[in-house]
Amino acid sequence: MTQAEAGERAAALRALLERYNHEYYVLDTPSVSDAEYDALFRELVQIEERFPKLLSPDSPTQRVGATPSPAFKPYVHAVPMLSLGNAFGEEELRAWQQRTAKLLGEECAYVAELKIDGLxxxxxxxxxxxxxxxxxGDGSIGEEVTPNLRTVRSIPLRLRGAAPALLEVRGEIYMRRSDFDGMNERRIAAGDAAFANPRNASAGAVRQLDPRATAARPLRFFAYGIGACEPGIEAKTQWELLRALEAFGLPVNREARRFDDFAQLIDFCESWGSKRDQLDFGIDGVVVKVDSLAQQRRLGFVGRDPRWAIAFKYPPEEAQTQLQAIEVNVGRTGSLNPYAVLAPVNVGGVTVTTATLHNEDFIRAKDIRAGDAVIVRRAGEVIPELVRPVLELRKGKRLPQYRLPQRCPACGSEVYRAEGETMSYCTNASCPAQRKERLRHFASRGAMDIEGLGDRFCEALVDSGLVSDVGDVYSLKTSDILSLPRTAEKSAANLLGAVEASKNRPFWRVLYSLGMRFVGAQNAQLLATAFPSIDDLRKASVADLQSTEQIGPKIAQSIVHFFEQPQNVTVVEKLRSAGVRMMETPSAKAHSKKGPLSGKTFVLTGTLPALSREEASALIAAAGGKISGSVSKKTDYVVAGESAGSKLAKAEQLNVKVLNEAELRALLAAPAGGP
Known part of the structure; x- marks a missing residue:
């Protein structure tokens, strides 16, 4: 690999890893497994080690997490919260131990602590x-979630004994598997969707805007270290520090062990890899630390990682089970989504009964057939992954190749697949399965956030004929709700109250809730800024829409097509008649003007190191700025990343100030009226 080739690959890896960082740490919606992320991260580390000139301060290898969500106040850590380097096997763990001993010039003891799979x-x-x-957060600045953490019963509000005047305690929020299972049973009984896994449920609970929602989830806490401490604790080792934290009344995992013999430590790490299912909480490895705090200080840090600690990571957990059937559900846009129905199997402490199969091409490429023995994997994914069929166990069986139904399994209508697309679609816009999914999406937390309108009510409302489209939600009466099975008066009153409250949601959330194809939450925010009323958006041509940054031809054509459909116009008019907000309000505009970027126009070009264009646009808009698709004399700033094109050249020609991502972040952090 030449340096030029390495530079191109490193740039691509950095952009990809920062995107995955944002999904994992900020959005709580990871799209790749830990194993896939780790493989990409290690590839980037190897490139930067081989070509040191390619190392840049904004590389993911030099950072810890991701940018804090703008929904919470920033939380500044007095001492940065650093993450750890990884060892994927005995050889890499021994190599770390040898480097450590060489740097110290002496042998040392170690402490091994289970790596809790939490937040x-x-x-x-x-x-x-x-x-x-x-x-x-990013290690230096996170999100302040104090009211939520106060609801976690295992976190003491007052420390025991003679505590220091200032003490930063570092630890992990997690959920016991037994508590998680019980919580999901209660949610399903109430008609709500089950959570995918304990880690995601824990992370989502901590980042709730309403502490009461956090309190309703069975969260727990383990402490494992400290940050700032004034005056210092009388502990000379990590082992003594853990005991001191216990004495303060903080919960510490009791499976931690101290070792003088590194071979015994390796046995400890490997033994937990085979018996981790016995625990009532998830772990994804063991954290190994030099025991002596004095030796830790001597070793210091390299880049993002402390030299004195490393995470021994376990491979993704896999299990074999039988693929009983391949079923298909129908999404809100009519997409036919095949999924695997599995014989129940325990993977990583969670009972798995289904796995996504993506599309027909995916099934064909892996030669997956109903009746196969299959390998299923969970590595922190939201949805379990079917890795492969066990072909040697297929011998002697005549299992037919899978073919996607040619008619919709929900309504029997014809199915079509557009040229160049991987998905097939039901042609019936009135398909009951689509109507249910559209209603679920409309009521979801990120859209209209109608509390109580969960899966059970969505199913019942459509099946009963009370709701034919989302606009009918606002015509429901108490008697309608009470006519549904297992519905009490209090539930009906609560649901109708939530429906009424949803009328005041911001305009961008209304746009998102309509379920236009390719219009996610971020694009909805951009559209609401560029077209501040539903009528403005309905009148917009494809060219008008494409003048908005981030709105390309596919999205623009989808929006125009949406408003060309009479049934969609009917829904919009029902919402308008019900009093749902259909434009940006003066108060919303005034609020945006209070931000540090109020009145400023930005143009984005090129690829930024950490933020996607959509993320940067949303942050600018939230701070009061305006996004434009072209550079002119009225442009205040051009934010330029790698491979910036003609917009950068025009900015230089017009003497428009050009910012990199770090300078943009500085503007975002400035007080109102600062830039």
Missing amino acids: AISLRYEDGLLASGGTR
Whole structure:
């Protein structure tokens, strides 16, 4: 590999890893497994080690997490929360131990602690009282979630004994598997969707805007270290520090062990790999630390990682089971989505009964057939993954190749697949399965956020004929709700109250809730800024829409097509008649003007190191700025990344100020009226 080739690959890896970082740490919606992320990260590390000139300060290898969500106040860590380097096997763990011993010039003892699969947080105690708490974020600045953390019963609000005047406690929020299963049973009984896994449920709970929602989830906490501490704790080793944290009343995992013999430590790590299913909480490895705090200080840090600690990571957990059938569900846009029906199998402490199969091409490429023995994997994914069929166990069986139905399994209508697309679609816009999915999406937390309108009610409302489209939600009466099975008066009153409250949602959320193809939450925000009323958007041509940054021809054509359909116009008019907000309000505009970027026009070009264009646009809009698709004398700033094109040249020609991502972040952090 030449340096030029390495540079291109490193740039691509950085952009990809930062996107996955944002999905994992900020959005809580990871799209790749830990194993896939780790493989990409290690490839980037190897390139930067081989070509040191390619190392840049904004590389994912030099950072810890991701940018904090703008929905929460920033939380500044007095001492940065650093993440760990990884060892994927005994050889890499021994190599780390040898490097450590060489740097120290002496042998040392080690402490091994189970790596809890949860959400890292920091707690700040002042004079023994819990003062604040936040997520890790980018290691220096996280999100303040103090009210939510106060609801976690295993976090003491007051430390025991003679606590330091200032103490930052580092630890992990998690959920016991037994508690998780019980919570999901209650949610299903109430008609709500089940959570995918304990880690995602824990992370989502901590980042709730309403602490009461956090309190309703069975969260727990383990402490494993400290940040700032004034005056210092009388502990000379990590082992003594854990005991000191226990003495303060903080929960510490009791499976931690201290080792003088590194071979015994390796046995400990490997033994937990085979018996981790016995625990009532998830782990994805073992954290190994040099025991002596003095030796830790001597070793210091390299880039993002402390030299004195490493994470021994386990491979993704896999299990074999039988593929009983391949079924298809129908999405809100009519897409036919095949999925695997599996004989129940325990993978990573979670009972798995289904796995996504993506599309017909995916099934054909892997030669997956109903009746096969298959390997299923969970590595923190939201949905379990079917890895492969066990072909040697197929011998002697006559299993037919899978073919996607030519008619919709929900309504019997014809199915079509457009040229160049991987998905097939039901042609019936009135398909009951589509109507149910559209209603679920409309009521979901990210859209109209109608509390209580969960899966059970969505099914019942469509099946009963009370709701034919989402506009009918606002015509429901108490008697309608009470006519549904297992519905009490209080539930009906609560649901109708939530429906009424949803009329005041911001305009961009209304746009998102309509379910236009390719229009996600971020694009909906951009559209609401560029076209501040539903009528403005309906009148917009493809060319008008494409003048908005991030709105390409596919999205623009989809929006125009949406408003060409009479049934969609009917829905919009029902919502308007019901009093749902159909434009940006003066108060919303005034609120945006208070931001640090109010009145400023930005143009984005090229690929930014960490933020996608959509993310950068959303942050600018949230701070009061305006996004434009072209550079002119009225442009205040051009934000340029790698491979910036003609927009950068025009900015230089017009003497428009050009910013990199770091300078944009500085503007976003400035007080209102700053730039």
